[in-house]
Amino acid sequence: MPGNDRDRSPWYWLLLVPIAVPLMTFLFNAAEPTLLGFPLFYWLQLAFIILGVATTTLVYRMTR
């Protein structure tokens, strides 16, 4: 087995992005611009799900 530093890969730091971004209310607390009738507040926060999926998938691939 490859040693104790398996959890020390720098890729793990990338996971801080999808933790921090969805918490910044100033990014999305507005009605405009709307998308398909959704105010910004709703569609952008749903879009953060994609950010989360992309980041965790990338880190999984790079650390498995």
Next chain:
Amino acid sequence: MNPGEHVTEIVIFTVLFLVVSGMGFVAARWRRPQDLASLNEWGLGGRNFGSWITWFLVGGDLYTAYTFVAVPALLFGAGAMGFFAVPYTVIVYPLVFLVLIRLWSVSHVHSLVTPADFVRVRFGSPTLALLVAITGIVATMPYIALQLIGIEAVLKTMGIGGSGLLSDLPLIIAFVILAAYTYQSGLRAPALIAFVKDILIYLVILVAVIYIPARLGGWEVIFGRAQEKFAATPAQGDGILLNANNQLQYFTLALGSALALFLYPHSITGVLASKNRNVIKRNMSALPAYSLLLGLIALLGYMAIAAGVKPIGTDNNTVVPVLFDQMFPDWFAGIAFAAVGIGALVPAAIMSIAAANLFTRNIYREYINPQATDAQEAGVSKLTSLVVKVGAVLFILLIDPQFSIDLQLIGGVIILQTLPSVAIGLFTRWFHKVGLIAGWVAGMGGGLVLLYNISNPAIKHAHFGGSAFPLEKLGFDTKMTIYAGFLALLLNLIVAVAATLIARAAKVPDGPDGTSPDHFTADEGDPRVKDLELESST
């Protein structure tokens, strides 16, 4: 409402419910264990679940009936604030990715079943482990009770249930069935049922978010009507956007809830049942598919506003079932109700198993029968799972369902106090066991004082009215509110650091650490994992 108008719905609901219950009993034979009489088998399904089963199991575990009923109810009542569930379920996966894979490894090396087991090994303190176990059990009970509220809301909409002892009978019968097959099959039952639950839920929600907006005139109309409703109410905190005073609450509530979620014993049970580290990692990138679903479900609250739904009595939890009842043909409403009802069974089963495991491992084996055999442990857990469910039913029968979401928020404040021992303990052994115990006492005490001082004029409660603590009560000149659990956790951490420094200075003996750094990264096929399995649970 009159049950006579709902015959089709009741029939479909009952049939689906019974089919799923049958699956629960058959699950004991699924993936044929040689013997169910051990906690590894009954309580963790053989610790051998691959990616697909884990996805359904953890998804079934985290997105509960309460989610389908209470989150839209929150948007219906308060607006944007209720949408915190979306950022909360986005940030939880990277957090789990970072933290729980280490717990998986150390648990497999040492044959641990519960978070309190880990604390026992890591800090060598039965007292601290006992505190973590009790916290887990106490926080889980109202969460199980919440699942019943989902079923209750559906039953009310179909015109059965309501008030009085006899009308609670359908709910009690549903729970007796659940208790019986959990007793029989252990974690295999919810794992198998989770497949059906998810297929039904996905079906219902996809239909709902396409069909209902089309009937109501589109999303623009839905958001517009919601805005009109909130503008017309005298309350200051509501609206389809956040205001200056509740942004801090939104941020701390989402973060605090995410931290709390993976400390709950039932989420840990789901993660520990998986086969290896990569199963967990892969799942953390696939589970957010549920968050998208959750976001759409939340918006059912606004659809209910736009459709002019009136909740039954004062129970906002009924808005989604009533919306389905108004919008869908009877047969599809029946399927939708079954989805919510079955959605309650999966998490309720996992939660009661997790709470029972905590009791068995950290109270029964630690203090009552240290020589317990595997079969005795499994027997005690099975009985405890029944007791826990009876407790949950009493919660529902005796407490106003209006509190459902608040109950869960209070549970979150409580479980967060185990973060320093469990989550931080996975990364560092810096804290002294005395420090952690002192921090727990301070956080728990502080958290309960904060919650006690939160009033909720809307439901006429002077105390325990929610989790949004007004900062002006601490002497700040502001109308801002903050999540009480967040403040309590800060207090916990400060006290834990201070008490650790004092205990070191006073040379108070610390407990022994039973782990070594490589235990936190061990994986399936690793010689250590195998070796220690032979030693069994010592």
